[in-house]
Amino acid sequence: TQLLEQSPQFLSIQEGENLTVYCNSSSVFSSLQWYRQEPGEGPVLLVTVVTGGEVKKLKRLTFQFGDARKDSSLHITAAQPGDTGLYLCAGVLEGSARQLTFGSGTQLTVLP
Amino acid sequence: DTGVSQNPRHKITKRGQNVTFRCDPISEHNRLYWYRQTLGQGPEFLTYFQNEAQLEKSRLLSDRFSAERPKGSFSTLEIQRTEQGDSAMYLCASSLDRTRGNTEAFFGQGTRLTVV
Numbered sequence: 001t002q003l004l005e006q007s008p009q010f011l012s013i014q015e016g017e018n019l020t021v022y023c024n025s026s027s028v029f030s031s032l033q034w035y036r037q038e039p040g041e042g043p044v045l046l047v048t049v050v051t052g053g054e055v056k057k058l059k060r061l062t063f064q065f066g067d068a069r070k071d072s073s074l075h076i077t078a079a080q081p082g083d084t085g086l087y088l089c090a091g092v093l094e095g096s097a098r099q100l101t102f103g104s105g106t107q108l109t110v111l112p
Numbered sequence: 113d114t115g116v117s118q119n120p121r122h123k124i125t126k127r128g129q130n131v132t133f134r135c136d137p138i139s140e141h142n143r144l145y146w147y148r149q150t151l152g153q154g155p156e157f158l159t160y161f162q163n164e165a166q167l168e169k170s171r172l173l174s175d176r177f178s179a180e181r182p183k184g185s186f187s188t189l190e191i192q193r194t195e196q197g198d199s200a201m202y203l204c205a206s207s208l209d210r211t212r213g214n215t216e217a218f219f220g221q222g223t224r225l226t227v228v
Contacts, residue, residue, distance in 0.1 A: 040224065104152075
């Protein structure tokens with residue numbers, strides 16, 4: 001059983017559409033990060049959220065940390081083909097030794 | 113180049129052979145992590161170091177796997193007597209230990225291992 005459940009697992013949309021990716025858990029996280037990974041490369045950090053209810057924006061990407069710090073979402077506005085990739089959420093469990101636990105990822109494909 | 117560096121990028125080896133991977137973290141980072149990732153999955157934690165001390169090892173890290181960080185800088189991950197099930201991307205990440213709640217890890221490009 002995954003500690004962090006991501007949904008959907010796969011998403012294929014047309015350029016210009018909006019989308020939301022979810023990352024859910026029954027555990028509390030002291031921080032949560034979102035990464036984007038391209039084939040054959042390592043994950044690239046997009047954002048870190050640490051406060052319950054926190055919202056961060058990165059151009060067309062909006063990240064939200066749930067009030068209870070158990071879930072997060074990533075919303076992309078007007079998706080572009082360059083947004084294609086594997087989106088991973090990863091969290092540090094409250095009270096843990098601070099190793100990152102990853103979700104299984106959402107594979108996003110944006111068609112031109 | 114100030115990012116995390118991993119070598120080699122690709123390794124093909126015969127079953128039963130030993131392999132060693134190297135990771136050079138971001139220079140001021142005191143934490144170093146190893147993860148393994150198979151196709152279509154998120155990275156799975158293997159082990160991490162705080163400076164030269166190996167503080168945690170996953171149950172995924174069998175006796176055939178050993179990791180070192182002798183001087184608290186670069187790290188090596190060795191797999192002995194490789195098996196086909198070891199084929200995966202091996203990722204290294206580093207971070208600067210901060211106050212509670214904010215641990216940003218930066219990843220290298222990974223080493224793709226194929227055991228034939």
